[in-house]
Every structure is written in structure tokens, then in C-alpha cells.
Amino acid sequence: MAKTFNVTGPCISAKHYMADMTGRIKQIRKMVDAGAYFTINRARQYGKTTTLAALEKELEKDYLVIWLDFQALGSAAYQNENTFSLSFLQIFYRELKRRRVEKIPGMKVILTEIQRNIEEKEQDFDLMELSSRLLDTCGASENPVVLMIDEVDSASNNQVFLDFLAQLRNYYLERDTKGVVTFQSVILAGVYDIKNLKRKIRREESHKTNSPWNIAADFEVDLSLSQDGIAGMLAEYEKDYHTGMDISEIAKLLWEYTSGYPYLVSRLCKLMDEKIGSESGKAKQEAWTREGFLKAERMLLMESNTLFESLIGKLADYPELETMLKNLLFFGKPITYNPTNSMIALAMMFGFVKNQDGKVIPANRIFDTLLYNHFLSMDELKSSEMYLASLMDQNFFIKDGHLNMRKVLERFVAHFHELYGNRKET
Structure with a gap:
């Protein structure tokens, strides 16, 4: 199957053209090995899930990696402590089964107990009971357990989720002070950090920035794509299609316009590959040029995504x-x-x-x-002098989609003389 540029869901190296992630995964691995709890909070479609997928592959030989997605939980899961605990336990159980942990001595008993809790939907099953099942799992596992939770923004009921985080925090502290066997590392991924998650959900309440996640280590790993990383991705594409593109030039353009924002880079590449390269019988060679890139940029800004x-x-x-x-x-x-x-x-x-x-x-x-x-x-600007002036200036300064620098300099000189032409030199 031919590879494509992906803009939906995580990127998979076997299926998609993507930048090399080895460096950033090694940095995150060091944090996990050190036992850090942390949050990967970046803007939408910034490669968070792709990073978690690559990290899982890196860690699974030495750790039991439990990767949960809170989008799997419906809004009903956050009604109260009981519904959240049972819903969390259900997706946790599903992940344990995917990992085939029943082969681990002692784990089969834990799975049976978890299954009973889920099937009986015990009304008194609360966060303390949930924590007991999680700690039992950590204690029975042959390898240290890493918990990754994607899309934490989906935690629509603030308080019950923050109470859950408070318990994780408590066990994190007791790991060192009392020798409690708990998660080696907990990684939360989403747009909001935990402080802003609270601000998002409880804006009307006071003390919005009081967070139980003050144990989190700073996450300073750069998830943006470097110019060299983009060039590597393009080089892989070039091996398949032999377009004759100037890889350095196209990589530079992509980085200069996007600052390495992963979605924007992939979307522009996808437009050049699938739209511009197939228009009116044009060859891919014409798409992967400066002119093709600028056309893709205009197409991107005109689309709704x-x-x-x-x-x-x-x-x-x-x-x-x-x-x-x-x-x-x-x-x-x-x-x-x-x-x-x-x-x-x-x-x-x-x-x-x-x-x-x-x-x-x-x-x-x-x-x-x-x-x-x-x-x-916007309607309020359409009749304003600023808007009308911008339209006139745009027609004057823009030609064939490009800025006419000669016109810009001529207008600058004219205005300069209007303002200062009659002044005497001092």
C-alpha cells in the first residue's frame, strides 16, 4: 500500500509519511524511566496522539503500558463518583485484556474481580475501590506500569476527575515515602493543562487554578516539526515519486509558513500531493515547487477544517x-x-x-x-474605514496572489514625503 500524508488520527510510520520522532521519544522515555508524572498539553492536532502511539511502542518491552482514551467515556460517566469509577474500570479492563495480562501469575484473579465489579455495577463502587483495583494491578504486574490517558479534556465533570487525580497524586507521594507500589509514570494528554481544565469547566467558581496535579514534572519536549525533520519526510516521499523537487527549498517554505505545526505541514503536503499534482493532468513535478506550495497555501486558507x-x-x-x-x-x-x-x-x-x-x-x-x-x-468591519481601505490596498499591492514590493516601496516613499518632505534638516 502506498503511503500518504495523514491529517486524521495518529500517524503510523508504515502507512504515512512522517518526520522522524526518535529524538523526542528518547526525551520522553527518560522522564518515564525517572518515574515522572506529567501532562502533554499542546494545541489541537499538534501530534499528541501520534507521540503517545510512538511512545507506547518504545516502552512496551520494559513496561506494562495502559493507554486509555477519555473520548471512549460518554457524558454519563461523569455524573458522579460511582459512574466515573465503573466507567474508568471498564476501559481499564479492556486495555488489560488487549495486553493479554491474564498470562501473568496473579493477574487472572484481579481480572476476574474487575469483571465482577463491572457486571454487577455495584452502587457503592467509588474512587477508593477503583484505586484498590489499580494498585492491585500495579502490584501483580511483572513490569512497572505506565498509565497514559489521552483526550483528558473530555473529562466534562471537573470535580470527580480532579478527585481521581488527587488520589493518583497521593499514591505518587506514598510511592517514595511508604513504598506503595503504584504507577511508574502517569501521562495525561490534551489541549488544556490541569489548571486550565479546571478553569474551562468551572469558570464561575473561585480558586479556579487550585490543582491536585502539582506533582507534575515540566514537559518541555518540542513536538513541532523542525525544518530538518520536514526535509526527512519529503526525502522519503521523493524516493517514491521522483518529482525532482528541491527538498531544502520546500522544507524551508513549509517551516517558514507553519513554524512546524504538524497538522499544517501535513495538510499542505497532502494538498500538493493529491490536489495540485492531479489538477488538469499536471504532473507531481509541477506541484512540488514554490508556485505549487503557494497555491496549496491559498487552498488551505480557503477551506473549512x-x-x-x-x-x-x-x-x-x-x-x-x-x-x-x-x-x-x-x-x-x-x-x-x-x-x-x-x-x-x-x-x-x-x-x-x-x-x-x-x-x-x-x-x-x-x-x-x-x-x-x-x-x-466580520459584519462589524465590513462597513468600517479600515476594512474598505484594506480592500483598496489589497487590490493595489497584490498581483497574482503575490505582494508587489515595488508598489509597497513607491507608496512608502510617497507617504514619507507627505509627512516629512517640507521639514528642514537639522
């Missing part, structure tokens, strides 16, 4: 965030990076902006243009 819809949706959810981004884009208002500023923290968490030398700037050129186009298309 889940990432863009999610980003724009956040502007409606957080009006202050929208105001901050407008000031940044339209008025060039400098914003000093301050991690304690909640709006800056949200903007970075959702992927709108990044910190560069202590200043808040747009995360990448694609998002910059996306937001600019969105704000200009």
Missing part, C-alpha cells in the same frame, strides 16, 4: 482573547509575554501565539492570515 473551526470558535468563547488578537494583528500593539496573564496563557495553549524573545507574536504565518481574513470578513 476542524482545526480552523476550533480556533475561530475559541474567539467566541473568550471575547477578551479576540480583543487581544485584534490589537496584535491590526494595531501592531506590542504585547509583553507574561505567563501569569490568563489571556496570553489561553492564546498560547490554543496555538494562536508564541513567545519570541519575551514578546507575544502570531504562532505562524498561516494562523496570522487566517485570523486577519476572519476579522476583516
Whole structure:
């Protein structure tokens, strides 16, 4: 089967073109070996699930890896402590069966007990009972147990999930102080970190940032794609199709426009491969050029996809965030990076902006243009002088989709002389 560029679900090296992940997986492996509990919180479609899949393969020889996805839990699972505990136990049991742990001495008894709890739907089965089953599993396992939970944002009932995290925290502390056999490492993955998960769900309550996950180690592994990583992915593609592309040039363009945002890189590559390369009988050789890339970029900005819809949706959810981004884009208002500023923290968490030398700037050129186009298309701006002027300037400065720098410089010189032409030199 021919490989493709993937933009839905995790990337699998046997099926998809993807950048080499060896370096980042080694970094995360060191954290697991050290017994760290941590959160991988990155923006949507930033490669979190792909990273967990690669990490699982790296760890499974030395650890019993339990990988859960909270999207498997319906909203009913978060009604109370009992429903959450039984629902969690059910997906935990399913994962144990996938791992065929019944062959491990002592584990079969635990599986039988867990199955009984699930089938009888015991009304008094609570977080303490759940914790007992989890600790029993850790104690019976031949290898240390690593718990990975993907899509933790799906934990729609804040309190019961935070109570569960508090128990994990307690056993983490007792691991060193009392010798309790618990998880070697717990990894939570989602857009929100645990503090912001609480802010998201209980915005009306006070003390929103009080979190039971203060044991978490800092996760500083870069999940973005480097220019070299993109080049490696393109080199693999080039071996299959022999397009004659300038790999260094295309990799540089992809990185400059996306800053290595995994979804954006893959989507642009997919458009060049499957759309531009097949239009009007054009060969793939024509698609993998600077002109082909720029056409793919325009196509991307014109399409509706889940990432863009999610980003724009956040502007409606957080009006202050929208105001901050407008000031940044339209008025060039400098914003000093301050991690304690909640709006800056949200903007970075959702992927709108990044910190560069202590200043808040747009995360990448694609998002910059996306937001600019969105704000200009809003009804309240359509009749404004800013919007009308932008349309006139766009027609004047843009030719065939490219910025006419000669026109830009001519207009600059004209305005400069209007402002300062009559002033005497000093």
C-alpha cells in the first residue's frame, strides 16, 4: 500500500509519511524511566496522539503500558463518583485484556474481580475501590506500569476527575515515602493543562487554578516539526515519486509558513500531493515547487477544517482573547509575554501565539492570515474605514496572489514625503 500524508488520527510510520520522532521519544522515555508524572498539553492536532502511539511502542518491552482514551467515556460517566469509577474500570479492563495480562501469575484473579465489579455495577463502587483495583494491578504486574490517558479534556465533570487525580497524586507521594507500589509514570494528554481544565469547566467558581496535579514534572519536549525533520519526510516521499523537487527549498517554505505545526505541514503536503499534482493532468513535478506550495497555501486558507473551526470558535468563547488578537494583528500593539496573564496563557495553549524573545507574536504565518481574513470578513468591519481601505490596498499591492514590493516601496516613499518632505534638516 502506498503511503500518504495523514491529517486524521495518529500517524503510523508504515502507512504515512512522517518526520522522524526518535529524538523526542528518547526525551520522553527518560522522564518515564525517572518515574515522572506529567501532562502533554499542546494545541489541537499538534501530534499528541501520534507521540503517545510512538511512545507506547518504545516502552512496551520494559513496561506494562495502559493507554486509555477519555473520548471512549460518554457524558454519563461523569455524573458522579460511582459512574466515573465503573466507567474508568471498564476501559481499564479492556486495555488489560488487549495486553493479554491474564498470562501473568496473579493477574487472572484481579481480572476476574474487575469483571465482577463491572457486571454487577455495584452502587457503592467509588474512587477508593477503583484505586484498590489499580494498585492491585500495579502490584501483580511483572513490569512497572505506565498509565497514559489521552483526550483528558473530555473529562466534562471537573470535580470527580480532579478527585481521581488527587488520589493518583497521593499514591505518587506514598510511592517514595511508604513504598506503595503504584504507577511508574502517569501521562495525561490534551489541549488544556490541569489548571486550565479546571478553569474551562468551572469558570464561575473561585480558586479556579487550585490543582491536585502539582506533582507534575515540566514537559518541555518540542513536538513541532523542525525544518530538518520536514526535509526527512519529503526525502522519503521523493524516493517514491521522483518529482525532482528541491527538498531544502520546500522544507524551508513549509517551516517558514507553519513554524512546524504538524497538522499544517501535513495538510499542505497532502494538498500538493493529491490536489495540485492531479489538477488538469499536471504532473507531481509541477506541484512540488514554490508556485505549487503557494497555491496549496491559498487552498488551505480557503477551506473549512476542524482545526480552523476550533480556533475561530475559541474567539467566541473568550471575547477578551479576540480583543487581544485584534490589537496584535491590526494595531501592531506590542504585547509583553507574561505567563501569569490568563489571556496570553489561553492564546498560547490554543496555538494562536508564541513567545519570541519575551514578546507575544502570531504562532505562524498561516494562523496570522487566517485570523486577519476572519476579522476583516466580520459584519462589524465590513462597513468600517479600515476594512474598505484594506480592500483598496489589497487590490493595489497584490498581483497574482503575490505582494508587489515595488508598489509597497513607491507608496512608502510617497507617504514619507507627505509627512516629512517640507521639514528642514537639522
